[in-house]
Amino acid sequence: MQDLEIYIRDLKPGAVSEWLVSHVEELELDDRELSGVVKGEARYEGRRLRITLYPQAFGKRFTSLLIEGSTVPWSSDLDCARSAWRTLDTEIRCSPGDWKEGEPVEDGKWWRLDHRGEQQVVWN
Template sequence: MQDLEIYVRDLEPGSVSDWLESQLDEVQLDDADVARVVKGQGRYGSAGIRITLYPGASGKRFTSILLEGESLPWSSDLACARSAWRAMDTEIRCSPGEWKEGDPVEDDKWWRLDHRGEQLVVWS
């Protein structure tokens, strides 16, 4: 099972479903209210995907988007973040590597993608 997680600053209602509809074969996600946890599903090829949005992640302005499935269109959090940034044009953050629950966070560095480009930054 592959899982990818990105963080979107100031998420606009409907923007996740709009982005995912252009990337997946099928999307069932009602993200009209992004102030609450939203769960949905999708399909990429023959593989099912679980989609979960968690508002208020790492401060009030970021929403975590978690995608879980056997097959996803991106090979890494960074590739997923790049796709989301192109579609949503707002700051996107993601971890710099293949972090797993329980692993130490090295130097608290995160990829930040925004109008300034892609940079490794300390999340503060």
């Protein structure tokens, strides 16, 4: 199982489904309401993807997007973040590498993509 996880600042309702619809097939994600966890699914290369949005994942301004499946549309969290940033036009953050749940993030650094470009930053 592969997964991609990015954090989206000030996510607008419906924005994730509008972005993903051009990257996956059979998208079923109702993200018009972001008051709680939103779960959906899609297909990529004929295989099922699970899609989950966790609003207020890092403070009140960020929503975590988790995409899980045996095959995923991007090769890394950073590639996914780049695609999201181009379409969503809001700050996107992701871990710097092959981070696994329960492990510390390398030196507390995250990729931040925004109008200033791509930079590794401490989350705060």
